[in-house]
Amino acid sequence: NAIPKKSSGFVRIKHAVATDISPDKKEISFHPIGADDKKSGKAEKLHFDYLVLATGSTYTVPIKQDPNDYTRATTESKLQDVRSEIEKAGKVLIVGGGAVGCEMAGQIKAKYPDKNLHAALDAMKVNVILGERLTERLPGNSFERRTLRTDKGTEIETDIQLLCGGFCPVSDLIQDMDPSLVTEQGSIKVNELLQLDNEKYSNIFALGDSSNHDTPKMAFWAADQGKFLAAQLAAVVQKKQD
Structure with missing residues (x-):
């Protein structure tokens, strides 16, 4: 229901666990989750022009599900x-x-x-x-x-x-890619446009609980960030196509 039917022709959903980002190759490695709800041992790769990280945060179960629970x-x-x-x-x-x-x-x-x-x-x-x-x-x-x-x-x-004493941002992918982009608190460093706070990675974005953006860490604000970023990326892509 999150993906409009009219978008089904160009939107692909991968039920998988992302494990690595290669910014130079513009690739992300992932392990698919099978029908048995288990993570595959074989990694696959996916190319991207722009990458948005909405990895959220971990919290005590069951306020948030265990990060290793896929069911x-x-x-x-x-x-x-x-x-x-x-x-x-x-x-x-x-x-x-x-x-x-x-x-x-x-x-x-x-x-x-x-x-x-x-x-x-x-x-x-x-x-x-x-x-x-x-x-x-x-x-x-x-x-x-x-x-x-x-x-x-x-x-x-x-x-x-x-x-209920606070959450831990999920920033492992960026920590492994470039530790300088993760704060002492574990948040991903971004600028006001939600891009990673380094011009070298201007095509990679992070929002919601995982980022250090100063908006409140609540679902309402994360949804607004998603709308803002979607419009921003659509404008960039349209400009390139024109």
Whole structure:
């Protein structure tokens, strides 16, 4: 549904994992994903005139699917597992009070108003803890009853711990191609036109969570960036054809 029917004659969709960019040859290497949802061991190559990287970011599962999971069924199963755990829990701890953490807290409280939440939503009677950090670093989401402590001595009794403390940009392809184009935070360096921040790669672009562009890292803005870049590339191609 993302590709208009009128574009089907010149749009090709590859279900694959990209592994390498050769900017001089204008080629990208990839491993196809087969009907068995497994990555092929044999690499193939695809030529490009312009390349757009919309690789996004990784987050704790199931907020985002595992980067090595290529099946919708597996993702849906993991989401259902977390939902079941939330339904059974009395106290839910959400670590992180940004956009994702607040949205997660709001969704859980709206669906299960009896749950005792620790997050950042006073209006919904969600318990809020500001300016404190957990003394123990949590490696991932956990679904066991635990008592955690903050650096200010606050004790938090929870049945579930959900991590919403930020994402990691997916920039491996650019890191391997030219490490100077990746920030310390792992974002791809781009200019105001979303091109890689080096004239040498003016035909390669990055947008959304993966780039260091200063627009908010939210789906709404990524969609706007996509529209902007599509119009920009169409104009460039049309100018060359004329």
